[in-house]
Amino acid sequence: MGTAGDSEKKPTVVFVLGGPGSGKGTQCANIVEHFGYTHLSAGDLLRAEIKSGSENGNTKWECLGLPLLKAGGVGIHSYQALSFFIGIGCILHLITMIQNMIKEGKIVPSEVTIKLLQKAMQDSGNDKFLIDGFPRNEENRAAFEAVTKIEPAFVLFFDCPEEEMERRILSRNQGREDDNIETIRKRFKVFLESSLPVVEYYDSKGKVRKVDAAKPIDEVFEVVKAIFTPKDEKVKQHRCAIL
Ligand SMILES: Nc1ncnc2c1ncn2[C@@H]1O[C@H](COP(=O)(O)OP(=O)(O)O)[C@@H](O)[C@H]1O
Ligand SMILES: Nc1ccn([C@@H]2O[C@H](COP(=O)(O)OP(=O)(O)O)[C@@H](O)[C@H]2O)c(=O)n1
Ligand SMILES: [Mg+2]
Structure with missing residues (x-):
């Protein structure tokens, strides 16, 4: 654009x-x-966005590095894991926020x-x-x-x-x-x-x-x-x- x-x-x-x-x-x-x-x-x-966040959340999680966690966490430093969970938290928070506002x-x-x-x-x-x-x-x-x-x-x-x-x-x-x-x-x-x-x-x-x-x-x-x-x-x- x-x-x-x-x-x-x-x-x-x-x-x-x-x-x-x-x-x-x-x-x-x-x-x-x-x-x-x-x-x-x-x-x-x-x-x-709500639907994809709640039903198909994995896709987004994978973008944030879920493959690393799925692999058993080998080699994940704590700061990586922390930022990963903060990322997931943000997405879920956003989805809930959109859902509540629409309701x-x-x-x-x-x-x-x-x-x-x-x-x-x-x-x-x-x-x-x-x-x-x-x-x-x-x-x-x-x-x-x-x-x-x-x-x-x-x-x-x-x-x-x-x-x-x-x-x-x-x-x-x-x-x-x-x-x-x-x-x-x-x-x-x-x-x-x-x-x-x-x-x-x-x-x-x-x-x-x-x-x-x-x-x-x-x-x-x-x-x-x-x-x-x-x-x-x-x-x-x-x-x-x-x-
Ligand atoms: N001119 C109309 N007369 C009667 N019913 C209509 C008309 N236009 C739409 N509808 C019906 O009214 C409902 C709302 O229409 P919709 O297009 O979803 O409106 P909006 O997107 O503005 O909320 C739908 O069930 C639709 O089939
Ligand atoms: N620009 C927009 C459009 C919709 N929405 C949200 O989505 C809801 C449904 O919007 P919609 O356009 O699908 O509703 P209708 O006017 O088609 O019935 C709104 O009531 C808002 O909560 C929004 O927050 N901002
Ligand atoms: Mg509409």
Whole structure:
């Protein structure tokens, strides 16, 4: 990824924002199919990190030198063993921290989320990204800009009433620990207090494309499609319709 002054071309980034249950993930899947973007959901990346930390921890431990310990500890000096266990402790502590914050509907510190996003961007091999559910607060926004020097092309904002979002989350059935009424209420509060100001910030820069997300999925996508269709393509389609 580029930094300021790099001659390499910066990737195109569209931030996809909206309240919990507004349909960000659903519409991103449609956009990927039609417009060749890579979809990166900050929440999905954090959940994957928890999963890989708790289920597949060995991989990470091995990176920290578990093969040495597995070999029976032969030749391990105490300071090596100590730093090894401190390393494991840090990873487990981080995983627990992410898990607890998600359960409480809180926003995980940017260093964690941005690292995951940057890695996913590099691994994708693509140069067009839908970043879903990020930035969720001012700290996310400022840190992403400072670290990556990337400005979003625009911000797709799904506007949906709270009652509808609540209905959708309660019937989402993805087994998420935060899809319960108690955490949902906390997430709505965080959305209003911390995430909406980010949308307002980009709105003041003329970057927000607001979509009525309360409509059925297909109707929402018609509006989304028009936003992503390049202007010259729209003129072509209009001409074809007339002729
Ligand atoms: N326009 C819509 N109308 C009705 N249900 C929807 C709509 N968009 C998404 N859903 C459903 O609502 C739930 C939440 O959608 P999701 O895409 O996960 O939202 P978000 O990522 O914003 O939390 C899912 O079960 C999804 O199938
Ligand atoms: N930028 C982000 C995005 C999500 N998260 C955490 O992940 C949770 C779920 O985010 P999500 O985007 O998957 O949730 P939905 O809006 O899709 O329902 C949030 O409530 C936060 O706890 C975060 O800390 N920082
Ligand atoms: Mg989502």
